[in-house]
Amino acid sequence: MSTQTILPIDRQAIVELSKSRQEPEWMTNLRAEALELAGSLELPKLEKTRIDRWNLSSYGSYKSEGKIASLDALPESAKALLQTEEGQPVNVLVQKNSGIVYHSISEELAKQGVIFTSLEEALSSHSELVQTYFTSVVGKDENQLTALHTALWSGGVFVYVPKNVRVELPIQALFLTDDAEATFSPHVLIVAEQHSSVTYVDNFVSEGDLNQLIQNGVVEVVVKAGATVNFASVHNLNESVTDLSYRRAVVDNDATINWVIGEMNYGNVMSDTTSLLKGNGSNSDAKIICVGTGEQKLNVTTRAVHFGKSSSSDMITRAVMRDAATAIINGVTKIEKGATGTNGQQTEKVLMLSPKARGDANPILLIDEDDVKAGHAASVGQVNPEQIHYLMSRGITREEAQRLVIYGFLAPVVSEIPMEKVQKQLQGFVERKLGQ
Template sequence: MSTQTILPVDPSRVIESFKAKQEPEWMIALRTEALELAAQLELPVLEKTRIDRWNLQSFGSYKQAASIGSVEELPEHAKSLLHDGEGNADNLLIQRDSSVVYENVSDELKHKGVIFTSLENALKEHSDLVKTYFMSVVAKDENRLTALHAALWSGGVFLYVPKNVEVKVPVQALFLAEDAEASFSPHVLIVAEANSSVTYVDNYAAAGNLGGLVQNGVVEVVVKSGATVNFASIHSMDESVTDLTYRRANVDNDGSIYWTVGEMNNGNVMSDTTSILKGNGSNSDAKVICVGTGEQKLNVTTRAIHFGKSSTSDMITRAVMRDGATAIINGITKIEKGATKANGQQTERVLMLSPKARGDANPILLIDEDDVKAGHAASVGQVNPEQIYYLMSRGIPKAEAQRLIIYGFLAPVVAEIPLEKVQQQLQSTVERKLGQ
């Protein structure tokens, strides 16, 4: 028996706002159905985290932001997040609050048939293509959050790479939250056709006190046979934003998804990054770094579900916790019956810098097939005082010694990130957040 929930938004106003934008009828119907579902579904049940106690009321309302003609119109902190650090505007999309305000795609990608545009624009120009894949990897009826996202999403990214096309330069998106009353729920939809390859990088940032705004985002990646998608995302919003994100990929035969995720927010975080290895020979590699400070709470899950024969997955998560922050780090490897020769490996490690900080590492193996390989490793601990003493005995100040130990802890993950610019950004973000 379902219970009716009072939604944090006015359903009639939501639908009217998107009708005014002249969205296709199928999308209006989907939004309407999702709102009805949201009123009936429960919040997700998270390991050792009572998300129902979080403030999840401030979803804002759709507000069209003014377009910009150049990245030079962005504030300095936003320009610094572009992957080359020099305001490069090629193959770039920028969303401010509810809407996309800047798009630039190179002629080279256009000639190859690559589509890189806002999801809102793709609804108008490629409606049938969007309809095929939208909310096909993350279902709108999974829980209240996914239903609310399906109803409220705006702006967003649509990246489509045709068969046999190799995109050699990264494409990038920047998501900025600046208005406490504007909705901020981007939807990223990536489709890589057979034997194609692409690298996608995005950043989420917030400016000013946004009064408990909820970022309720979804990423869907469709990896066809033999395709490769490199996906990198860094979230660095302040404590006035609650960040809820589902990332999920469907991977076909011999396809590969490479995840790089930096959870660098200062507010509460719920993050779920999942690879569904449907095809034989499919592959997933996920690297996640988290830094918790203050009193923030993080629940970070990385998951690989194996259906295909000879499918492989590797998940590495490292978290550094300071002050009174709490982290629940979950690694889940699920090997389904019939996924023979599958190989799933995972590692979760948490380093605590304060006696008040808390970190739980939960490695989970769910194996329904005999002829497989699976393994896990997990550790939770504080900085070893003997290591600090050893470095200080060599003339290194205590603060610098601690910094070296932190980077030694994170280095095995950061060093394996294939994009040097993402490595550098993660390192600088860690330094900034830890005040080093």
């Protein structure tokens, strides 16, 4: 397979674009190498999902975007997603299509040595730091999608938190696409040094008919010893966007990664959220919600790989399927040899609201060590008619009864999300998707 058959762009075009953006030589070379790799690598093999049948060719091309003076220039629906402090959004970065259009960081964070900027800007001002970590967690050579992302990424976010610094307010990013001809593949890179902490929240939204655009995004999180990273992401892209997302964290000794993921898209979704628990006493907690409607196909994987002793992981996934939507929900707990004293737990549940909806929950335990704890629970089913009847017998309408059952099903995830704004966002998106 040649590179030209994958994308309407060749190696020379990638090189020239990188140079025109004044990227360092190492990034220019990396992009070119990745594009060549994409021609020989295969697509990822997903559980019970033929991703090769999806439209995976509409990446668009890089288009520069003009800056906006204030967030008031954003659509109201997008602006409403940003958290505010005393009525004003702080520590915010906005990407529109291929480029960054708005960025603000508080003086307090800057004085503490926190770096919060676009990845494009970080290539210029912190090149060596970015080079150390870029593709260190998600490699360019893993499959065709990661190779294409490395070659074509644009915009993106770079967060660096120095040792012992605790960021109290959330750092926020908004990724907005409204141009089907513009590349939309952000790269998020977060590095938390020893005993630091940070909360990062982002939203992916779309406007208008995008004619089968591909969002091929990657998140890399490096959590050093004793640090904590809270990562929340809600994707609400329309039916013309195919959303492909790899999120992965490397977690050191006594460090913690907390994931909150809301897959509220209307198009096909491949979502892979993984914690690599390299350190002793490392921790991972993942809470995933997804809602499928129409003829959506969703393949959602949550994974924890235990290397360190006494490491722990907990994964909870709830999926609600309506119409003719299909969901493959995978939970993978892998405990490597030598990871004694570890504890890995997972739960996957799928609720189907239509006879045509399909759901498949696949709990997987791969254990190469004896001195461990591991468990899983999984269920797939439709709304219990007895619950609906019971609620209706108390004077509640059928529609309201079904709504209560759905929210009761999602409550174990939503109620434990530590960020109230994210809770409300998820609830609003669920109501919108289910027409309630």
